[in-house]
Amino acid sequence: MSKSKIKTRPFDMANYLRDEEEVAEYLRQVLEDGDPAELAAALGDVARARGMTQLARDTGLSRESLYKSLSGERAPSSDTLFKVIRAMGFKLSLHPQPHGS
Template sequence: MTLLRDIENMLMTKLTKFDAAEYLDSEEVIAEYLNAALEDKDPNIFLAAIGDIAKARGMTELAKEAGLGRESLYKALTPGAKPRYDTVLRVIRALGVELHTVPVHQNPIPTRRSSGRASARR
């Protein structure tokens, strides 16, 4: 009977919804959060992460810092939205972070000059 009561108590316990915005309290944490979101192939994950950060910072304040209207920012961060690159870049900069690239492969990619074809024509 105690096991049954324990299970009933567990089922009756209300769980609070996780809100990432509560933990996004520094530019370092924000940068790591965005990097993790960028690892996902679904671009909506990245937009959702920006939305979480915007919520943590305050949509109105972030929109102002990015030079956007608050409504425009909401629309850009809506799931399925396809915001312009310059909009995303303005928001990223307003968040106090930058995007950088790193090579996926360590092997050099052959170019027209290094492929040997150009020297064979001479």
């Protein structure tokens, strides 16, 4: 009996972020969870989809620093988060939460 070997690779969200609306919706969903490390990882997905080198230029941070900060293993500084979000062309806005949420 012959076993066929199926080659798989780990899932990478960066491969599925095709346009700005998909990126914005992805980041909105992640923000709803309220986990800073998860937000960092999601921003890392977006950065890889768009190109980490350009993001490094736009933020003034090194690629190595960005890879570490956006790995999702830890929550990056708020300074780094704001630089990355701005450089990606997004802005954060706050809305009151409905009572009971």
